[in-house]
Amino acid sequence: MRALLLPVDGALLAVPLLATREVVTAPTVTPLATAPAFVLGLFTVRGEIIPLFDAAQLLGLGGWTPARYAAVLDCPGGAAGLALTAAPSILQVDPEQLAPSPLAGASGTVPVTGPGRVEDLVATLLDLDALFGPGDLRLEPATAAGAGP
Amino acid sequence: MAAGHEERFRRLYAEEAAARLSRLGLAVMDLEAQQRTGRPATAGVVDAMFRDAHSLKGGAAMVGLPEVAQAAHALEDMLEALRGDLAAVSPEATDALLEALDGLRALIDDAVDSAPAPAAEERDPPGHEPPAGTAGDPPVPLGGDQDVVRLPRARLDALTRLASASASASLRVRQALDHHGGDELLLGEFRQLTLVLEELREQTLRARLVPVASLAPPLARAAHDAARRVGKQMRWEEHGTDAQVDRSVLERLADPLLHLVRNAVDHGLETPEERVAGGKDPAGVVRLAARRRGSEVVVAVSDDGRGIDLDGVRAQAQARGRDTSGLTDAEVGGLVFSSGLSTAGSITELSGRGVGLDIVVAALRPLRGRVEVWSEPGRGTEFRVAVPLTLAVLPCLVVHAGGQSQAIPVHAVEAALPPAPPEGVDPAACREVTDVEGRPLRVSSLGETLGLVRDPAREDPLLPGAPRPAVVVVTDGTRRHGFWVERLSGQRDVALTGLSPLLPRLAAVTGTALQPDGTLLFVLEPAGLLDRAGA
Numbered sequence: 001m002r003a004l005l006l007p008v009d010g011a012l013l014a015v016p017l018l019a020t021r022e023v024v025t026a027p028t029v030t031p032l033a034t035a036p037a038f039v040l041g042l043f044t045v046r047g048e049i050i051p052l053f054d055a056a057q058l059l060g061l062g063g064w065t066p067a068r069y070a071a072v073l074d075c076p077g078g079a080a081g082l083a084l085t086a087a088p089s090i091l092q093v094d095p096e097q098l099a100p101s102p103l104a105g106a107s108g109t110v111p112v113t114g115p116g117r118v119e120d121l122v123a124t125l126l127d128l129d130a131l132f133g134p135g136d137l138r139l140e141p142a143t144a145a146g147a148g149p
Numbered sequence: 150m151a152a153g154h155e156e157r158f159r160r161l162y163a164e165e166a167a168a169r170l171s172r173l174g175l176a177v178m179d180l181e182a183q184q185r186t187g188r189p190a191t192a193g194v195v196d197a198m199f200r201d202a203h204s205l206k207g208g209a210a211m212v213g214l215p216e217v218a219q220a221a222h223a224l225e226d227m228l229e230a231l232r233g234d235l236a237a238v239s240p241e242a243t244d245a246l247l248e249a250l251d252g253l254r255a256l257i258d259d260a261v262d263s264a265p266a267p268a269a270e271e272r273d274p275p276g277h278e279p280p281a282g283t284a285g286d287p288p289v290p291l292g293g294d295q296d297v298v299r300l301p302r303a304r305l306d307a308l309t310r311l312a313s314a315s316a317s318a319s320l321r322v323r324q325a326l327d328h329h330g331g332d333e334l335l336l337g338e339f340r341q342l343t344l345v346l347e348e349l350r351e352q353t354l355r356a357r358l359v360p361v362a363s364l365a366p367p368l369a370r371a372a373h374d375a376a377r378r379v380g381k382q383m384r385w386e387e388h389g390t391d392a393q394v395d396r397s398v399l400e401r402l403a404d405p406l407l408h409l410v411r412n413a414v415d416h417g418l419e420t421p422e423e424r425v426a427g428g429k430d431p432a433g434v435v436r437l438a439a440r441r442r443g444s445e446v447v448v449a450v451s452d453d454g455r456g457i458d459l460d461g462v463r464a465q466a467q468a469r470g471r472d473t474s475g476l477t478d479a480e481v482g483g484l485v486f487s488s489g490l491s492t493a494g495s496i497t498e499l500s501g502r503g504v505g506l507d508i509v510v511a512a513l514r515p516l517r518g519r520v521e522v523w524s525e526p527g528r529g530t531e532f533r534v535a536v537p538l539t540l541a542v543l544p545c546l547v548v549h550a551g552g553q554s555q556a557i558p559v560h561a562v563e564a565a566l567p568p569a570p571p572e573g574v575d576p577a578a579c580r581e582v583t584d585v586e587g588r589p590l591r592v593s594s595l596g597e598t599l600g601l602v603r604d605p606a607r608e609d610p611l612l613p614g615a616p617r618p619a620v621v622v623v624t625d626g627t628r629r630h631g632f633w634v635e636r637l638s639g640q641r642d643v644a645l646t647g648l649s650p651l652l653p654r655l656a657a658v659t660g661t662a663l664q665p666d667g668t669l670l671f672v673l674e675p676a677g678l679l680d681r682a683g684a
């Protein structure tokens with residue numbers, strides 16, 4: 001499976017490449033009044049209004065992610081943006097390499113062997129169904145601590 | 150037929166059957182009215198009913214529902230008998246027909262409900278839109294008088310959003326052209342494009358509209374059943390119900406109107422004996438009327454019955470500790486929308502428990518609708534429900550606060566007051582002002598209430614050149630509160646986009662809209678806003 005490797009505030013997250021619609025550079029984010037902290041605001045892509053989430057806060061990793069980039073993901077509940085601190089890259093993931101992840105809403109961790117990465121890093125593969133599935137919103141910040149690397 | 154297709158065709162059959170059954174129900178009531186007034190039943194009515202029953206039977210056989218086909222066949226037999234002898238139309242015969250229709254409806258509902266859920270690719274999950282250029286499920290043409298296609302609502306919503314976004318984008322291009330200049334040919338073509346996009350937006354919005362009449366059959370049936378249950382005679386009338394309204398508005402009007410229709414029969418109409426004694430026709434009239442009024446549709450449910458017992462309502466209100474001494478008759482009539490009060494003196498199976506009319510008000514609130522009552526002793530009662538034509542476009546007062554554009558629905562704006570803090574007082578620190586009628590009004594900063602950055606107005610609004618804030622008075626009918634805003638930008642029709650279903654529910658923000666300059670506008674929820682302000 002090919003995955004998009006997302007740098008988020010010192011952590012590395014990954015999402016299936018097939019679920020990624022596009023990556024936007026320097027999105028113009030409008031804060032959303034009364035929204036919880038893990039919602040950074042809204043941004044628009046060709047007239048579509050998309051919520052931008054701070055994955056670090058959503059997963060309980062703390063911190064605040066400045067949105068230098070936004071990955072636009074096609075999720076079961078609709079389009080979601082994830083704020084990124086640096087440009088993403090593409091990673092080949094072998095499902096047999098997946099190790100359990102301590103984070104809520106994550107499928108597991110995987111060693112990073114993609115271009116420009118050293119092998120002692122791991123990325124957390126996000127489970128988009130669990131994080132952004134339809135139905136009752138489950139978007140509550142996780143309490144799990146401890147990121148991949 | 151593959152299993153998946155069979156289920157799809159059954160669902161389509163069920164939709165079409167629902168329309169035929171509604172039509173048949175109205176026709177039975179027509180027959181009943183003709184019979185009651187001593188007029189012979191019209192052969193044309195029975196013929197049309199027979200054709201509907203025959204189509205129901207044929208369709209059921211085609212989609213593999215033999216029990217439904219059998220029940221439709223029995224209905225055909227009953228109608229065939231009436232066709233041969235129109236004089237045989239009797240209350241017993243019409244009751245039997247209505248029972249047969251109910252039985253058919255239940256059989257069809259069961260057959261469709263027990264079918265497996267549609268496959269994932271056949272559903273349109275909330276917020277999901279098919280990628281551009283892919284057709285997904287092709288629209289299914291249905292037979293009938295007109296060429297009709299059915300399409301998932303999510304797709305229509307997406308079209309509405311894209312049409313509005315296109316119109317906004319054209320305005321941005323216009324600004325760019327004004328800035329960079331363009332030759333006459335380019336400007337001419339651009340003007341044409343703008344006109345086309347505006348027309349596209351208008352037509353897309355219009356595609357959401359359905360006639361009020363589509364709600365009439367279940368209401369007429371409810372009135373009929375209610376009359377039968379309490380031993381009254383009722384004649385159903387419709388007037389102007391070809392007026393159109395957004396389907397999502399109409400669907401949510403069904404329950405409030407059902408309450409009003411049952412209320413009209415149960416409380417409004419007299420018994421046949423009372424009516425005859427009062428010089429009236431033994432059958433009372435319950436009427437559904439509709440008309441367009443600007444950006445609203447007014448739907449009225451009226452009866453020619455006894456009228457509201459204003460003395461009774463006054464006594465009930467006083468018994469509940471309400472001082473009614475200074476109230477006019479019209480104001481006392483309005484009290485029937487208060488919780489616990491009833492238009493009837495007694496409790497019946499249908500209504501009269503003091504619930505119902507307050508539920509009507511509650512059901513209309515999210516629709517931004519309102520209800521009024523007119524009543525005259527001995528002549529009848531009319532409830533008028535006014536709702537916006539569509540929820541897709543919302544008339545709003547647009548203001549600037551907290552560094553953003555905010556839209557407050559105009560139905561919740563009581564007034565916009567010019568800046569008038571006492572001389573030398575920081576307006577944003579001022580927590581109470583006097584409104585135009587001289588009443589004290591609590592105020593707070595809108596930007597702060599929304600938890601956005603501090604109002605720039607608060608930095609030092611009294612500096613020369615600083616924006617002078619204004620106060621917008623927001624009400625939800627019972628509460629009122631003033632909000633300091635940096636600037637009033639005027640009233641505008643806002644093409645509302647709901648917030649992403651991925652977001653948690655926000656108390657004070659209901660939606661967004663893209664502005665012509667590409668920035669976002671937030672549509673505020675008045676009740677949530679008042680809650681946050683502690684009003």
